[in-house]
Every structure is written in C-alpha cells, then in structure tokens.
Amino acid sequence: MNRDTVNVFFLWLVLTALGEFVILGTDLFSYPIVGAEEGHVVDDAFFFLTALAVPVAAFVLSMLGYAFIRFRVSGPDEDGPPVKMHRSWAIFWLLWTTGLTLFVIVHPGITGILEIRHLGSGEPDLVVETEGSRWYWTINYPDGVTVKTFEEDAEMVLPVDSHVKFEVTSTDVLHAFWVPAFRMKVDAVPGLVTTISATTIGLGNYRDDPQYRLQCAELCGLLHNGMDVPVRVVSVAEFDAWLAEKAVTAA
C-alpha cells in the first residue's frame, strides 16, 4: 500500500461518515408528508438508495478530489507512469458494481414492487373512477356522486384508513393521475382504464399541506399546470356523511 492509496482510503471513510450523518442526522433529506401506506414503501426505497449511494459517491469524489489536489502539475513536464490497467483491481471493480446492481434490483426494486402490489391486492373499500379531460377531472363515486373539478370548491374527498382503488381513464389526450402525498401516479390513457391503489393513513387536507392534491402529471396542453384539485382525507364517518349528502343533491 502506497501513501496515496492509504490517504484516499481514509478520505473515503470520512466522506462516507459525513454523508451518512447528513442523511441520518439532519433533515436535509426529509420527505413530504405521507398519506398512504404505498407512500411509505416509496420513501423507504428512496431512503435506502440514498444511504447506499453515499459510499459510492464518496469513493469517486475521494479519488477525484485527491487526484485534483495531489497530482496537479503546472505544465506539461514528464509523463505519468505507463499503467494500462491493474487486472485484479478491474475485476474487483466489476464484481462490486455488479453485486451492488443486482442487490439494488432485488431490494428495494423487486421487494418494493411486490409490496406495493400486495397493498393494492384484495377487495378495495372504495372504488373511485377518475376521468381526465382537458383540463379538469371527473371523479365518480359510488351512489352516482360525481365531482367535476372545474366546479366551485371542488375537492376529492377520501376516507381515512381505507384501501381506495382509482380507475383512471381519459376522454381526450394523455393525462396522469398523481397525488404527491400518496406518492402514487398512473397515466390516464384514452381507450384504456388504468388502476392504482392508495391505502390512506392519517387525515390530510390541501389547505394544510399542498402535497394533498390531485395533480395532472402528463403534459396535456394549454392549461396543464392548472389541472389540479385539492384532496381531503377525512374519517370514515365524515366521508359517509359527505357522500350521502352529495347523493341527495345528485338525486
């Protein structure tokens, strides 16, 4: 081991520790409010990948930074050592990058997908049909209740602690159904019904946190940026009352 190698090794340890401290010990990498079980899966995956990325990034930055400071010369004098490669180092590099890649594919990749799928399987407590049109949503609840989001005070009301299944489609161009608080998103495609589930946890309201909104996330032309509507997650009793009241008005 020459001195440069030892120095970089310690630099790497320090940078890794520093990076992990920022992630674990500060709120720089905090996440927006979560309103669905599925959102926890997403945030856990995000957190895990960030923590895993730190030593990798720290390694490249250590070598880059150390070389930048230690190996600089003021002009073209002599050549560097004619090292074409170190076979064992290259093989080691290939092994750890491959290993890490396969690991990330399995977790949080495949495990996360299966977990989200598992949460979405089974009988939903509520099915909401959501239809995108330029530039509003038509939200169809059971009992013939319909909310069109261009109406005054329109909002998407959902019951808490419930498995809600959204059946999404479009009447014209591509849109996308996205509730940032749920971390769930799926495109609204004309001629196709796509589905997505959210298992709501905790009461939430757009007025308190803008992550509680239904937002179009696929460019749909002129008023794309205004194609959003507040989401309000309420207690089951309150939701039933709201639905019953709406059903009366509808009838």
Added chain:
Amino acid sequence: MSFISPFRFVIRALVFATIGFIIGSLLASLITGATGEPAEEPMLALGYAGALIGWLLGIGVWDVWAREWIGLQPRSLNAQSWHQYFRFSTDHKVIGTQYLVTFVVVLLLAGFLAMVLRVELAQPGIAFLSDQNYNTVMSLHGIMMIAVAVATIIGGFANFGVPLLIGADDVAFPRINALSYWIIPPVAILLLLTPLFGGFDTGWTAYPPLSTLGSSGTLLFLLAFLTFGLSSILGGLNFLATIVFLRAPGMGWSRMPIFVWSVFCAALISLTATQFVAAGLLMVMLDRVVGMGFFDSNRGGDALLFEHIFWFYSHPAVYIMILPAFGILLEVLSHFARKPVYAYRWVVASMFSIVLISFIVWAHHLYTSGMPDFLHIPFMVTTELISIPTGVIFLSALGIIWRGRLWLTTPMLFALAVVFNFLIGGITGIFLADVPTDIHLQDTYFVVAHFHYTIMGGEIFAIMAGIYYWYPKITGRMYNERQGRLHFWWMFISYNATFLPMFWTGVWGMNRRVADYTDNLADLNLIITGISFVMGASFLLFVYNMVSSSIRGPVAEANPWRARTLEWQTSSPPPEENFTTPPQVVGDPYDYGVPDSVHAVVSPSGGSSDGPAEGADRGA
C-alpha cells in the same frame, strides 16, 4: 455585388425553396380539392417537402451531385475561402466547423429560452408568459437542446476529428456528409416559425393524441423533428463506413483512439434506432394531416403505442449523446494526465454493452404509463444492468488520473467536471430506474434535474472540453487560457447550484412542464432562477473568448498539448488533404511514459507555422 457573392448559394437555395413550396402546396391543394378535405395542413406538409428539395438543390446539391444524374459534369464547391462555409462544401473540416458553429448558436438560443422559462418560474402564479407561450417556449427549449445534444459531437467534433484521428483525408461519403449538414437549416427555420403558426404545446416528446390536435405549429415541429432524424441517420451511416474503411495503414482496431470508438458506437445507434422515431413521427403526421387514426382509440388506434416507438429510439438516443461525450472525456483525461487510457479494452467492450442494453430498456419511461404490470420488473432489471458498463467508464476515468501528472488546462477542468456531474446524474438515474421510487418521481423536477445532470453536466461539459481542446486545431489560434479557466469555474459552480435544488423541488411535489406550482416551493424556485442567470452569464464570457481569440489569439502550434494522437501531428489548421502523405500507424495512441514508443510516422506537412510536426515520437 461583392457583399452578396459569398451568400449567392444561400440566396439561390431560398429562391428554389420558395418555388418548391409553391409546387408542393399547389399539388396538395389539387389533391385535397378533389376530395373536399380541409387543405391547410396537407399544403404545409407537401409544400415543405418541395421546399426542402428546392433548398438542397439550391445550396449546391445541383452543382456537386445532381448534375451527374442527367449526364453533366459535377462541380466542386470547395474553396480556400470562408465563402465555402455558406455552400455545399464536401470538406469534412468545413462541415465539422459548420456543425459546431451552428449548434453552439442553437445552444445559446435554447439557453436564452431557458432563461425566459426561469423568469416565469421565479414565483408561483402566471407572471408574464401566457400558458400557450410557456408551453411553446418550453417545447422549443427541449427540442433545440435535444438537437444540440445529438448533433454537436457527432456532427461537429466527429466530422472534424475522426478523419484526422484515424489518418484519413476525408469521410467515406463526403457528399452525404454535406447533405446531412445542409438538412439542418430547414429544421431551424421550421422551429423558429412555429410561434407564427400558433406554437406547439407537446414538449419534444410529441405524444399523441395531444400532438394530433392543436395549431399547425405542431405540424411544423413534427416535420422539423423528422427532417433532423434523416440527418442523424445519414451521419451515422457515414461514420460507420469511414471508421471501418478509411483507417490509416497500421491502425488496427486496438490502436484506434477511444473517441473514435465512442463515435462508432454512437453511429451504430444513430443509424438503426433513429428510423423508429422517424416512423413514429410519420404516423403522427398521417394521423394529423390525413386522419389515419393510428393513435386514436376511437378508431381502433392506441395512444400507448407511440410511447413505445418513441422511446425505442429516444432512450438509445441518450447514448448517441453520452457515448461520444465519454470518448472526449477519456481522450482529454489521458492527454492531460499523460497516462494511457486505463482499461482501454474494457472500455470498448463496455461501450458495446451499452449500445446493446440501450435497446432493451426503453419501457422504463413507461412505468406509470399504464402498460401491463408484469413488464415492470424485466425493464427495471435491464435498466439497472446498464450501470455496470457505465461503471467501467468511471473505472477508466479514475484509473487515468490516478498518480498521473494532471495539467489543469481548461479542457482538463471540464473533463474532470464531467466525472463529478455524471456521478450525480448516474446515481440519481438509479432512483428513476427503480420502480417504487419512480412512481413518485416520474414527470417531476427530479427527472428534470437528472437529465440536466447527465446531458448538460455530462455531455455539454464534455462538449466544452472538446471545444477548448480542439480550438487551436480548428481555428489555428489559441484561446485565452485565463478566461477559459474563469469560464469553467463560473459555469461549474453556478450550474451545480442551479440544478441540484431541482432534485428537492421534484421530491416535494413539483411536476414538469408547468408554468405554475404550489406556494411551498416558491423560495427554492426563486433561488434557482437567480443562480440560473449567473450560469447564463458565464456563456457570454465563453462567446467573447471564442470570438476574440479567433481574431486576435496567438497563432497555435501544430501540437500545443504535446498530445500523441494523429490530429496533432499535422498543422493547425490542417491542410485540405489533412496529411501531405498518409500516416503510418506503428503503435498505441496513448503510450505516455513508455520509452521510445511511437504512435505514427507522419511526414512533415506543409502550411504549418512551425514546420515538421513534433510529437509523433513523444513519450520518450
């Protein structure tokens, strides 16, 4: 007259294009008049086809090429004068320079559009752009930057550099080469005309049904994109043939400079994948203009189909952009660290792996598109596998600089920054390849930040490295090193400060392609806008340095970097035939530090200010 004469071919081309437009649109109105369909868009489309043909004939295809189709003697339009930059010259160095200047101008224009977007995004709410104008400016910024990213290296540096680096006197098909450049100005004109035709609001992705609706600006955009694709296909074909057949005697595949390898790999994608997006765009146009309904679900079409066709090209296309950037990166690192390209053969193998894998990852753009769920895992697997060959590029970059002798010139600084920026771009790519995180991040500013880190931080920084590196060879003069380094630090710091916060705005719920956003993101966006203007200003220094040095800069030696590759063994700028006699390649290009090693034997070339090209025997 003397003012007009340099531009007489351009003027002739514009006249021919007008005639072509009139013929094409008359033809269209005759056809549609017979069937009673609305005629405006068919007239525009066929009129444009006529105009394109007229433009090309007028700029010089007639003189250089078409005359021989009817038995006349063709004429060359090459000349030792700046006039040849404004006509159908077949000299690869002229064409390379045309590409470079054109796309630096497009880069600056599209960058200016980005500044306009940032002003609108400084605060929530609609400030000064209407929704339609915001969408048009955003879409124009996108497609223009895509063009810059696709064509600057392949069209510019590869054209200028590849024949020189492999010891050839030109490319394999010089006339096709000139054609692929002269197709570009009509593309630029079409895009600049779109605001007059109502603009277009589809983004550069042109997803139907949106792109089959709306004003005729969308049609102009589709025509421009299709034409640009044609140029890209021809360019790919040309470089493959050039690299396969025109290497100097002795330049075996294992002695080829790494930049040439990277262009070879990018050209493979360019030739094959571009045809898919061309077909897709043609189908959208047929949907629009004659109502065929390929993507209209009311008539048995499928909107999702286009996304698959589009990304089957457009994901490999990002490797058309980044592979040659890797080539410039390793090239510059090797010469300025004065060490061989580390793990050269592994790098070549990795580039080919990237080409292959790039064709089977496209559906990671479609995780949330509503495609069947069972496709998520296979495409996540292929996508994440691509980080293994990409990791080998990092292995090589770090291996080159490790214990080297780093001469920190402007090109070297930009190359080192590519490693830094692409590290962030690559790592954040994992978050988008991973299905659970992508469901949230898809179509947010996290994606915007990610691709600006890979394409701008990776490729545009590599382009900057290339511009400074080859500037003395292209212009025959040295740029101002102090201004160059100042430009680097200015751009590097402000670039990172602009794009790094966008990862946060994305996670915190800011979606892409919007003029307005929720109030909680106001502070961060204001900061981004402020710093983005600092970054924009850095380009003024760059342009000043480039322009003033080309006029007043000190005359460059043949080999100011004491580099070993062949382009530095001829005068700056090189004579028309590149080398007075064909070089003989006798060794590796990167054997820095190997006693008595020689890359090539080059006989003294004429026209150089300092006589015989030194450096062929460097490294002793």
